[in-house]
Amino acid sequence: MDNITIAIAKGRLGEKGLELFKGTDMEIVREKNSRKLVFKDISGKTTFIFVKPSDVVTYVEKGVADLGIVGKDVILEENKDVYEIMDLDYGKCRFAIAGFKDRLSDKKNDVLRIASKYPQYVQSVFENRDQRIEIIKLNGSVELAPLIGLSDVIVDIVETGNTLRDNGLEILEDLDHISARLIVNKVSYRFKYGIIQEIERILGGE
Numbered sequence: 396m397d398n399i400t401i402a403i404a405k406g407r408l409g410e411k412g413l414e415l416f417k418g419t420d421m422e423i424v425r426e427k428n429s430r431k432l433v434f435k436d437i438s439g440k441t442t443f444i445f446v447k448p449s450d451v452v453t454y455v456e457k458g459v460a461d462l463g464i465v466g467k468d469v470i471l472e473e474n475k476d477v478y479e480i481m482d483l484d485y486g487k488c489r490f491a492i493a494g495f496k497d498r499l500s501d502k503k504n505d506v507l508r509i510a511s512k513y514p515q516y517v518q519s520v521f522e523n524r525d526q527r528i529e530i531i532k533l534n535g536s537v538e539l540a541p542l543i544g545l546s547d548v549i550v551d552i553v554e555t556g557n558t559l560r561d562n563g564l565e566i567l568e569d570l571d572h573i574s575a576r577l578i579v580n581k582v583s584y585r586f587k588y589g590i591i592q593e594i595e596r597i598l599g600g601e
């Protein structure tokens with residue numbers, strides 16, 4: 396088997412991805428609470444690197460990682476030159492435009508101020524719409540923006556809907572479905588096709 400490097404998004408999504416390798420020779424053994432960022436699997440042939448979710452696509456595009464496990468939200472925002480080859484079918488949620496009722500139609504002929512952690516994605520969503528927009532980039536607690544008048548609406552991830560509900564906001568429009576995805580470097584896909592297929596089989600539960 397070829398040597399291969401897999402970039403894993405730090406956090407819940409990545410941890411769940413690692414679980415899928417348990418019981419195979421691609422399993423990794425870690426000491427509890429370890430802050431190490433690079434691990435070899437038990438076969439010694441696969442290297443796992445742990446990086447920030449938004450950096451997974453960069454590592455894979457540049458080819459320092461052959462594969463990556465990351466959320467579709469990050470893939471849509473980063474818009475990098477990689478292949479997305481598998482829907483891992485967990486970490487499911489969706490992008491949505493949210494805010495107070497009727498805010499979208501109220502602002503139809505005005506500039507719509509949109510707060511989001513995903514500015515490039517917002518740009519792409521509104522690209523072909525007849526709506527003037529101003530994007531306000533935030534790094535978290537996005538639901539606060541309409542409450543205090545920083546924005547008219549938000550574009551964000553909705554999972555249970557609790558954060559919206561607890562803040563008196565609602566979904567105004569559903570956008571893309573999100574889940575964990577397997578991405579691959581374009582050159583690796585050609586030259587390491589055998590092992591990549593093997594990994595697809597493992598992640599698919601075969």
Ligand code: PRP
Nearest residue numbers: 535536537551552553554555556557558
């Ligand atoms: C995410 C997202 C929403 C919330 C949605 O935030 O940005 O705020 O989860 O989940 P829900 O529909 O189940 O309530 P996250 O927890 O990552 O925190 P953040 O606001 O600091 O980004």
